[in-house]
Amino acid sequence: MTDATLSPGKAVAAVKRPTGASIGPRWTNALFIAPYMVFYLALLVYPLFKGIWMSMLESDMFDDTSKFTGLANYYRLFNDKIFIGTIWNTVLFVLMTVPVFVAIGLLLALALNRSDRTSASLRAIFFGTSVLSVTIVTIIWKMMYMPGNGAIASIMRLFGLEPIAFITSSSLALPAIAVTTIWWIIGLPMMLFLAALQQIPGELYEAAALDNASRWRSFWSITLPSIRRTMLVVVIYEIVAQFQLFGQAQLLTQGGPNNASRPIVLFIYEQGFRSWNLGYAAAASEVLFLIMAVAALAQFFASRKRVEG
Amino acid sequence: MAASEHIVGRGIGNKLILLSVVLVAVIWMLPIAWTLLLSLKPNSELMISTASAFHPPYTLKNYTDIFQSSGVFRWLWNSAVVSVGVTAGILILSSLAGYGFARAEFKGRDIIFVLVLLGLAVPEQAVIIARHQMFSDLKMHNTYPAIILPGLSSAFGVFLMTQYFKAIPKDIDEAAMLDNASRFKIFWKVLLPLTVPAQATLGIFSFLGAWNDYLWPLISATKPEMFTITVGMASTQTNFAQSEGLGFLMAQAIFAGLPVFIVYLFFQKYIVRAVAGAAIN
Amino acid sequence: MSSIELDSVSKRFGSVEVISELSLTIHSGEFIAFLGPSGCGKSTLLRMIAGLETVNGGEIRIGGERVDHLPPGARGVAMVFQHYALYPHMTVFDNLAFGLKNIGTPHDEIARRIEEAARILEIGHLLQRKPGQLSGGQRQRVAIGRALVKDPKAYLFDEPLSNLDAALRVRTRVELARLHQQTRATTIFVTHDQVEAMTLASRIVVMNARKVEQVGTPMDIYGRPATEFVARFVGSPAMNFLPVTIRDRAGLATAVLGDGSTIDTAVPLDILPTGDLRVGIRAEAIHVRPDGAVPGKVEVVERLGDRTHLHIRLMDGNTLVAEDKGVSQVQPGDTVPLAVEGATAHLFDDAGLAYHARQ
Numbered sequence: 024m025t026d027a028t029l030s031p032g033k034a035v036a037a038v039k040r041p042t043g044a045s046i047g048p049r050w051t052n053a054l055f056i057a058p059y060m061v062f063y064l065a066l067l068v069y070p071l072f073k074g075i076w077m078s079m080l081e082s083d084m085f086d087d088t089s090k091f092t093g094l095a096n097y098y099r100l101f102n103d104k105i106f107i108g109t110i111w112n113t114v115l116f117v118l119m120t121v122p123v124f125v126a127i128g129l130l131l132a133l134a135l136n137r138s139d140r141t142s143a144s145l146r147a148i149f150f151g152t153s154v155l156s157v158t159i160v161t162i163i164w165k166m167m168y169m170p171g172n173g174a175i176a177s178i179m180r181l182f183g184l185e186p187i188a189f190i191t192s193s194s195l196a197l198p199a200i201a202v203t204t205i206w207w208i209i210g211l212p213m214m215l216f217l218a219a220l221q222q223i224p225g226e227l228y229e230a231a232a233l234d235n236a237s238r239w240r241s242f243w244s245i246t247l248p249s250i251r252r253t254m255l256v257v258v259i260y261e262i263v264a265q266f267q268l269f270g271q272a273q274l275l276t277q278g279g280p281n282n283a284s285r286p287i288v289l290f291i292y293e294q295g296f297r298s299w300n301l302g303y304a305a306a307a308s309e310v311l312f313l314i315m316a317v318a319a320l321a322q323f324f325a326s327r328k329r330v331e332g
Numbered sequence: 333m334a335a336s337e338h339i340v341g342r343g344i345g346n347k348l349i350l351l352s353v354v355l356v357a358v359i360w361m362l363p364i365a366w367t368l369l370l371s372l373k374p375n376s377e378l379m380i381s382t383a384s385a386f387h388p389p390y391t392l393k394n395y396t397d398i399f400q401s402s403g404v405f406r407w408l409w410n411s412a413v414v415s416v417g418v419t420a421g422i423l424i425l426s427s428l429a430g431y432g433f434a435r436a437e438f439k440g441r442d443i444i445f446v447l448v449l450l451g452l453a454v455p456e457q458a459v460i461i462a463r464h465q466m467f468s469d470l471k472m473h474n475t476y477p478a479i480i481l482p483g484l485s486s487a488f489g490v491f492l493m494t495q496y497f498k499a500i501p502k503d504i505d506e507a508a509m510l511d512n513a514s515r516f517k518i519f520w521k522v523l524l525p526l527t528v529p530a531q532a533t534l535g536i537f538s539f540l541g542a543w544n545d546y547l548w549p550l551i552s553a554t555k556p557e558m559f560t561i562t563v564g565m566a567s568t569q570t571n572f573a574q575s576e577g578l579g580f581l582m583a584q585a586i587f588a589g590l591p592v593f594i595v596y597l598f599f600q601k602y603i604v605r606a607v608a609g610a611a612i613n
Numbered sequence: 614m615s616s617i618e619l620d621s622v623s624k625r626f627g628s629v630e631v632i633s634e635l636s637l638t639i640h641s642g643e644f645i646a647f648l649g650p651s652g653c654g655k656s657t658l659l660r661m662i663a664g665l666e667t668v669n670g671g672e673i674r675i676g677g678e679r680v681d682h683l684p685p686g687a688r689g690v691a692m693v694f695q696h697y698a699l700y701p702h703m704t705v706f707d708n709l710a711f712g713l714k715n716i717g718t719p720h721d722e723i724a725r726r727i728e729e730a731a732r733i734l735e736i737g738h739l740l741q742r743k744p745g746q747l748s749g750g751q752r753q754r755v756a757i758g759r760a761l762v763k764d765p766k767a768y769l770f771d772e773p774l775s776n777l778d779a780a781l782r783v784r785t786r787v788e789l790a791r792l793h794q795q796t797r798a799t800t801i802f803v804t805h806d807q808v809e810a811m812t813l814a815s816r817i818v819v820m821n822a823r824k825v826e827q828v829g830t831p832m833d834i835y836g837r838p839a840t841e842f843v844a845r846f847v848g849s850p851a852m853n854f855l856p857v858t859i860r861d862r863a864g865l866a867t868a869v870l871g872d873g874s875t876i877d878t879a880v881p882l883d884i885l886p887t888g889d890l891r892v893g894i895r896a897e898a899i900h901v902r903p904d905g906a907v908p909g910k911v912e913v914v915e916r917l918g919d920r921t922h923l924h925i926r927l928m929d930g931n932t933l934v935a936e937d938k939g940v941s942q943v944q945p946g947d948t949v950p951l952a953v954e955g956a957t958a959h960l961f962d963d964a965g966l967a968y969h970a971r972q
Contacts, residue, residue: 043512043686043715047667048437052515055432056444059425059490066485067451070462077462134353141350147600148357152364154596154603155589156544158565162585163363165569166370172382172578174366206363214607238345267455270546274569288457288547295461296551305461312458319453503698506665507759511712512686521711525702 078306082299089302096306106307108282109290110314112197116268116286119201121261127205128212128257133246135213136220146217150210157207157270164203165190165275193283196276200284203271212257219253220246259322266315287311367582371395375577382578394583404584406557407564408591410476411543414560417480418542419535422489426534427527430493431519435505445494451487456547464551474558479549483542489534496530497523533606536599543592561588615676615689615766615799616641617662622681623670624657631657631823634671639767641676642797646814650805650846654823656771659803663692663769676766686715691760692769696776697752699744705755706740709762723762730761733792750781757792767799774809786812807847811835819843836957837972841893841965850896850922853933854961857892859885866960868892871929874907877955879970891961896922898954899935901943905950909933911943925951 078096082089100106131149135142152160167174168189176186189199223246231241269288272278278285278293287307295304370382372390398404433445463482464473472478500523508522549560559567565588568581596603617639624632632654639645647655660666662673664685673681680688699708706727713723731737734754744752753773760768770789774782790813793800804810810817811831819826819834819842827839838844844852857868860875861882868876868890876892901923909925912932921941926932935951937943960968 043684044509044515044518045684046437046509046665048439048441049515050438052432052436052438053441055436055515055519056429056441059429059448059484060444062425062481062485063448063451063487066463066466066482067454067459067487070459070466071454073462073465074459077465131353134349137346137350141354145353145357146604148360150604151593151596152360154540154544154592156562156565156592157546158562158569159585159589162565162569162581163367166367166382166578166582167363169382172378174362174382177383206360211607214604218607263455267457270566274566291457291461292547292551296464301461301465308457308459308461312455315455316453501696501698503694503696504700506663506685507692507694507698507700508711509665509685510663510690510692511759511763512715513711517715522700 074305075309077302078309080302080305082301092302096302097310099303100306100310105282105285106287106290109285109287110310112282112284113266113268113286116197116201117262117265119198120204120265121258123201123205124209124212124261125254125257127209129216129250129254131209131213132216132220133242136217146213149213152206153208153210155207158274160203160207161271161274164199164206168199168275190276191280193280196280196284200268200271200275203275204265204268207271212261215253215257215260216250219250223249255322259319262318262322263315266311266318287314367585370579371582371586373579375579378578394577394579395587397580398584398587403556403559403564404561404588407559407561408588410479410553410558411561411591413476414479414549415539415542417476418483419538421480421484422486422538423531423535425484426489426493427524427531428519429490430495430497430527431523433490433494434497435502435518435523436515448487448490451485452491460548460551463548467552473552474555478552479558479560480542482548483538483545489538492534493527493530496527500526529602529605532599532602536595536602537606539595540592540603561591564588616674617767617799617801618674619658619662619671620674621671622658622661622668622673624654624661624666625669632661633824635825636671637818637825637828639799639801641799644793644800644802644813644815646810646817647801647803647820648805648807648810648817648846649820649826653820655803655805655818655820658820659692659769659771659801662688662767662801663690664688686712689766690769691763691765691767692771693756693760693773695772697744697756699752699755699759701744704741704743705736705747705758708744708755709740709759712759712763726762726764727758730758733761733795734758749777750785753777753785757789765798767801770800770802772804773802774804774806789813807849811847819846821846837969838893838959838967840967841891841961844893844959844961844967848895850934852893852895852959853899854891854893855927855931855933857890857960859890859960868955868958868960870907870927871931872908872927876907876953876958878958878960879956880958880960880968881971884968885960886962888963893959893961893967894933894953895957896934896936898957899933900952901935901937901941901949902952903950905952907951907953908948909935909951911945911947911949914941914943914945916941923949925949 079091079093080089081092081095135146135149166172170176170186170188170191173186175189179186187195189195227245227249228241231245236244267288268286269292272284272286272289273292276284278289288311291304291307291311294300294307369386370378371394372392373384374389374391374393377384429448433441433448467473467478504522504526505518508518513522543560544562545560546562546566549563550566553559553563556564556567565585568584619635619637621634621636622632623630623634635658647658649655657666661668661681662675664680664683664687668681671681672679675688675690700711703711709727709730710723713726718726727740728737731740734757736751736754736758739747739751739755744755747755753776756773773789774785777785786809789802793813802809802813811834814831816828816830817834818828821842827834827843829837829839834843834847838847838852841854845854855868855870857870857876859882860867860869862877864882866878866880866882866885868878870876876894878892907927909927911923911925913924915922915924916939919939921937921939921943923935923937923941923943924932925935943949956970962968
């Protein structure tokens with residue numbers, strides 16, 4: 024700092040009455056959240072309650088009226104073999120996919136947690152399919168599964184095997200949808216695990232190597248404990264996401280054969296927008312909401328206990 | 333990045349692992365390669381056997397046909413309008429609300445924030461019947477607003493932006509207060525420019541989400557000229573075997589997948605960061 | 614420049630009172646330091662003056678005008694933050710101009726002020742850069758510049774030197790002192806570093822556990838610390854404390870150590886309370902001398918070049934730090950005679966209150 028006297032300024036504060044913000048609560052501050060709240064209330068909260076209300080109505084298609092029937096729709100649902108079947112199918116689908124998402128997602132993440140170019144390209148390949156829309160994915164996989172012309176059928180014929188009609192077999196339709204789903208969005212759990220792995224300080228592994236720990240031992244005593252939280256995130260996220268199975272089933276199998284691959288959301292869609300039993304469909308959607316909430320909550324509490332204990 | 337790649341004595345094991353992953357990746361790409369092959373074959377040959385895909389002749393005719401006869405362009409345009417609309421809307425609403433929840437105090441704010449977070453737990457299916465009814469009552473189905481607006485109620489962006497605003501040191505706001513900046517000015521001129529990375533993340537997520545959204549557009553847009561590309565591609569599959577031709581269908585699928593794939597290639601860095609960020613939170 | 618008056622100011626966070634009924638007058642043009650350990654409430658007090666914390670009771674006046682209900686921007690003060698808080702996406706010029714634009718200052722006036730501040734702070738060549746491209750010291754100057762251009766009624770510094778490395782901190786300290794001599798601006802400087810407070814301030818407010826321990830000139834604080842806390846916090850090495858009994862020496866107190874050796878203090882006997890007392894002596898008042906009355910065994914020798922600190926255990930088991938010349942011959946394990954300058958010794962009671970010699 025050199026010689027200087029700050030020459031006296033003109034009275035700056037007097038130029039204009041200051042309007043600066045002040046601390047503390049002000050109701051005007053609520054204006055920042057107001058625009059979002061309009062959408063939130065109108066398109067989420069309101070329809071949520073309207074849906075609950077609708078689930079207690081029986082609508083009449085012919086004169087466009089509806090009457091209150093209490094829990095009749097729910098009663099009917101639980102006596103509807105098709106609906107119970109869709110719950111079972113959905114749970115089965117979740118059981119088929121979630122463990123695979125965790126296992127393969129983690130394996131890929133472990134293998135590709137490197138900084139070289141090859142690993143980067145491989146990561147891009149496995150994640151890349153996730154950005155495709157469900158309709159493109161099902162077109163691609165129909166061409167895989169088609170019994171006459173499909174790629175898998177061709178390969179099987181190549182080995183002298185009789186081609187299998189995956190999507191028209193009642194025992195293989197759901198697994199076929201599961202395979203398609205895993206191919207489609209395995210990238211997400213992989214990325215989540217990668218992010219978690221990169222949070223682990225490298226010194227831990229170096230210390231372990233100096234302590235003569237094998238690769239396997241490092242994995243069990245360093246990697247797994249460090250990514251427990253991510254594991255939980257992946258499991259909960261995938262359970263919630265796979266419970267919402269819809270597009271793959273609707274487009275690959277139409278829920279067939281004989282309802283063998285019909286998930287809950289497809290049931291809701293068909294009841295609501297094909298048969299226009301709106302009250303009935305609304306009731307089914309509330310049941311789905313409840314199952315998902317319970318699944319997420321159960322996971323949440325189970326994990327908390329384990330972490331605390 | 334890699335935790336243990338440089339540790340001496342693990343080179344061979346690492347190489348073997350990488351090799352097996354490369355093999356899996358090749359298998360992973362088979363379905364797309366198959367689709368690509370089929371899209372390059374004349375329909376007439378595929379009618380006889382798809383095995384012909386492994387040898388020439390190959391043709392681009394299926395792609396040129398798209399330009400002449402297909403609704404794909406209209407659907408792509410619809411998807412673009414919808415995705416840009418959803419993205420812009422989410423960015424504006426989430427930025428404002430995120431700043432509000434993170435920085436602008438008012439009575440009841442914390443309770444409202446908890447209520448908004450609870451909204452994250454509400455799946456689309458739980459509200460979709462009622463939403464459909466609402467837009468029917470307003471006679472708005474088969475319009476862009478009907479396809480766009482429900483997406484703006486998602487709490488995800490608000491949550492993300494709130495977290496991001498909270499992470500910005502508070503003394504920046506305080507310096508701006510001492511500099512006589514108003515609330516809105518602090519938001520607009522001082523803090524918003526600092527959230528560009530989060531805006532990119534949220535923007536890409538929102539764009540891809542809207543582009544690939546299937547259930548709501550399927551229900552709301554019933555006229556083919558209002559289909560998004562996702563719904564449009566679904567409509568071409570219903571009579572799969574007897575459609576205009578396998579090759580043409582495959583070309584459509586590849587063509588329809590291109591825009592998002594290009595977005596993915598360009599913004600891969602941000603997408604990865606977005607996913608990673610979501611994981612750490 | 615304006616005076617700042619705090620009139621029985623209180624602050625609560627929830628049910629915890631962090632500042633209670635604090636009154637203080639900072640004169641126009643004065644450089645005052647709030648000194649204390651972290652969590653003592655010094656930053657909270659500064660932020661209350663700035664308008665960044667609400668005031669739960671009492672009044673704050675700047676230049677005679679009551680401001681505690683005004684938003685920060687309307688109080689006419691400028692603040693330099695610990696982490697500088699520069700706007701990262703704006704150039705240095707825009708950082709300096711932002712506050713002036715917000716109150717509608719004409720363009721040519723903004724340009725003139727920035728040019729002048731840039732000249733004083735020697736940051737003219739940095740005006741088009743962004744904060745991310747600056748070094749820590751340069752950012753510091755820009756942060757000061759942002760305060761300077763506003764020509765404020767008072768400058769508020771919140772630990773502004775704590776992020777600089779040691780050498781830069783010393784240099785910036787001198788520059789701040791020079792800047793204050795030129796501007797004669799009312800300045801409040803919050804720090805936990807006693808050296809910064811001693812060297813910069815004309816008066817120091819020592820705070821601990823959310824209350825003011827002492828307000829005084831640096832030499833007051835050092836020479837006549839009001840409490841044991843102040844005595845321990847200011848000065849390095851910290852003051853030695855030894856339990857003593859008192860004997861009358863013509864109205865003055867003679868302190869008797871555990872091993873029976875004595876220190877003749879200048880503290881009048883009549884001001885002392887009954888109860889246990891301790892004597893407080895700074896290291897520079899304890900020397901190794903052949904005629905020393907207090908024997909002790911040297912445990913650790915710290916050589917600082919210009920002087921040497923000796924950590925010594927007395928016969929009664931208490932320890933103290935004494936000072937010796939730079940080329941001290943003393944070795945660990947030696948038993949040495951210590952001479953204590955009793956005239957500068959203080960006595961402290963159980964509550965930590967200090968009793969000094971008459972001035």
